[in-house]
Amino acid sequence: xxxxxxxxxxxxxxxxxxxxxxxxxxxxxxxxxxxxxxxxxxxxxxxxxxxxxxxxxxxxxxxxxxxxxxxxxxxxxxxxxxxxxxxxxxxxxxxxxxxxxxxxxxxxxxxxxxxxxxxxxxxxxxxxxxxxxxxxxxxxxxxxxxxxxxxxxxxxxxxxxxxxxxxxxxxxxxxxxxxxxxxxxxxxxxxxxxxxxxxxxxxxxxxxxxxxxxxxxxxxxxxxxxxxxxxxxxxxxxxxxxxxxxxxxxxxxxxx
Amino acid sequence: xxxxxxxxxxxxxxxxxxxxxxxxxxxxxxxxxxxxxxxxxxxxxxxxxxxxxxxxxxxxxxxxxxxxxxxxxxxxxxxxxxxxxxxxxxxxxxxxxxxxxxxxxxxxxxxxxxxxxxxxxxxxxxxxxxxxxxxxxxxxxxxxxxxxxxxxxxxxxxxxxxxxxxxxxxxxxxxxxxxxxxxxxxxxxxxxxxxxxxxxxxxxxxxxxxxxxxxxxxxxxxxxxxxxxxxxxxxxxxxxxxxxxxxxxxxxxxxxxxxxx
Numbered sequence: 001x002x003x004x005x006x007x008x009x010x011x012x013x014x015x016x017x018x019x020x021x022x023x024x025x026x027x028x029x030x031x032x033x034x035x036x037x038x039x040x041x042x043x044x045x046x047x048x049x050x051x052x053x054x055x056x057x058x059x060x061x062x063x064x065x066x067x068x069x070x071x072x073x074x075x076x077x078x079x080x081x082x083x084x085x086x087x088x089x090x091x092x093x094x095x096x097x098x099x100x101x102x103x104x105x106x107x108x109x110x111x112x113x114x115x116x117x118x119x120x121x122x123x124x125x126x127x128x129x130x131x132x133x134x135x136x137x138x139x140x141x142x143x144x145x146x147x148x149x150x151x152x153x154x155x156x157x158x159x160x161x162x163x164x165x166x167x168x169x170x171x172x173x174x175x176x177x178x179x180x181x182x183x184x185x186x187x188x189x190x191x192x193x194x195x196x197x198x199x200x201x202x203x204x205x206x207x208x209x210x211x212x213x214x215x216x217x218x219x220x221x222x223x224x225x226x227x228x229x230x231x232x233x234x235x236x237x238x239x240x241x242x243x244x245x246x247x248x249x250x251x252x253x254x255x256x
Numbered sequence: 257x258x259x260x261x262x263x264x265x266x267x268x269x270x271x272x273x274x275x276x277x278x279x280x281x282x283x284x285x286x287x288x289x290x291x292x293x294x295x296x297x298x299x300x301x302x303x304x305x306x307x308x309x310x311x312x313x314x315x316x317x318x319x320x321x322x323x324x325x326x327x328x329x330x331x332x333x334x335x336x337x338x339x340x341x342x343x344x345x346x347x348x349x350x351x352x353x354x355x356x357x358x359x360x361x362x363x364x365x366x367x368x369x370x371x372x373x374x375x376x377x378x379x380x381x382x383x384x385x386x387x388x389x390x391x392x393x394x395x396x397x398x399x400x401x402x403x404x405x406x407x408x409x410x411x412x413x414x415x416x417x418x419x420x421x422x423x424x425x426x427x428x429x430x431x432x433x434x435x436x437x438x439x440x441x442x443x444x445x446x447x448x449x450x451x452x453x454x455x456x457x458x459x460x461x462x463x464x465x466x467x468x469x470x471x472x473x474x475x476x477x478x479x480x481x482x483x484x485x486x487x488x489x490x491x492x493x494x495x496x497x498x499x500x501x502x503x504x505x506x507x508x509x510x511x512x513x514x515x516x517x
């Protein structure tokens with residue numbers, strides 16, 4: 001019960017805090033606008049509405065991923081600078097219960113990203129947001145956002161070990177955008193990339209949203225996305241424990 | 257002589273401080289690797305859209321890779337001074353402002369050129385683009401000029417940083433604008449007429465076109481006009497940036513808003 005309370009409060013607190021940050025809002029709102037615009041120009045000015053709707057969803061997920069990697073690292077860096085990271089780690093509450101709500105809260109802000117992307121193509125480009133299966137589409141949104149949060153959690157476990165870990169966000173921004181098929185069809189990528197894409201939960205989330213929009217079954221994708229997210233959560237927790245132990249052994253936890 | 261010292265030593269120290277050079281690996285992880293991953297993303301996006309060939313995206317994104325260090329480095333010079341509480345000391349110093357800020361700009365040009373060259377070499381290798389030896393001098397020249405013009409707009413960006421605390425937003429805004437409208441990823445003829453006209457006033461537009469023509473076999477003389485236009489655009493931004501830096505400094509002192517901007 002205490003863990004649930006910690007996580008809920010952490011989620012609420014970080015959701016409120018990060019939505020007041022102009023830079024983070026910029027990322028979630030402008031990333032879909034910029035990339036949806038690019039897709040509009042590149043893919044023949046919206047002559048194929050379904051392509052543009054998929055691009056709007058994809059660019060929104062790109063914004064969510066960018067925010068998750070940037071903001072999760074920034075949140076930990078801030079705790080370091082304020083000198084509270086050691087206190088949080090030393091407290092009886094397991095650190096994963098402190099860190100997990102941060103990445104989920106940040107990914108949740110991605111709702112703005114999704115709304116921006118969809119409204120933008122609808123009102124500025126006049127492309128009807130044609131979603132064939134609204135139920136599957138709506139159901140697919142939470143696991144997709146959750147999966148990005150979990151991937152951020154998995155990578156974020158490194159943030160506590162390495163003081164320059166904020167760069168991890170930079171390093172993985174474009175690779176995840178590319179491999180998860182947010183804007184680029186997986187079929188265009190080299191064959192060896194495909195298995196990597198399969199183990200990335202956002203790939204299945206994107207596939208679910210796209211399939212729901214196009215009217216093909218999205219439920220297997222939703223299930224796969226959820227299952228992989230749970231695996232990430234477990235792996236992230238284990239990695240976090242290992243990295244924390246290393247950081248404590250080497251007394252590097254508080255170094256900025 | 258004093259101004260020269262401010263230019264050289266001030267610029268060098270500021271550049272080292274920028275990446276906290278205790279760990280040079282930051283340079284690789286922040287600038288070099290992302291410049292290549294970004295290029296790969298846009299090459300495949302280009303293949304998906306099928307509007308231009310790989311060379312178009314490789315050259316364009318190599319050049320825009322120069323914009324990242326130039327834009328962010330210049331805005332960070334203001335933001336970091338503010339963060340470390342040294343901005344007021346800098347502003348009250350009698351140092352020549354032109355030397356002060358050009359000193360900080362000069363390493364950015366070199367930095368941007370190195371990142372762009374790295375991205376181009378790696379991108380050409382990965383995607384098998386043939387860069388003939390005769391094209392190298394012209395491409396290097398285009399890269400240096402583009403790095404200069406990006407630093408010019410970086411100076412403008414730095415000036416805006418004196419008035420607005422959110423320098424990261426500003427830098428990203430300009431970078432996204434360049435990605436979209438400077439002919440880097442979207443061919444100019446696909447843009448609406450007004451945007452196409454506006455793109456002529458952006459850094460990279462002319463430089464990217466020049467570099468693409470050089471890679472395709474043109475000589476430096478053939479693209480001299482484009483390179484000249486790129487340099488002119490950069491000079492105008494740099495001049496505007498220096499004027500605005502001075503202007504905003506005066507306003508900030510008058511309103512006592514230097515640290516609360």
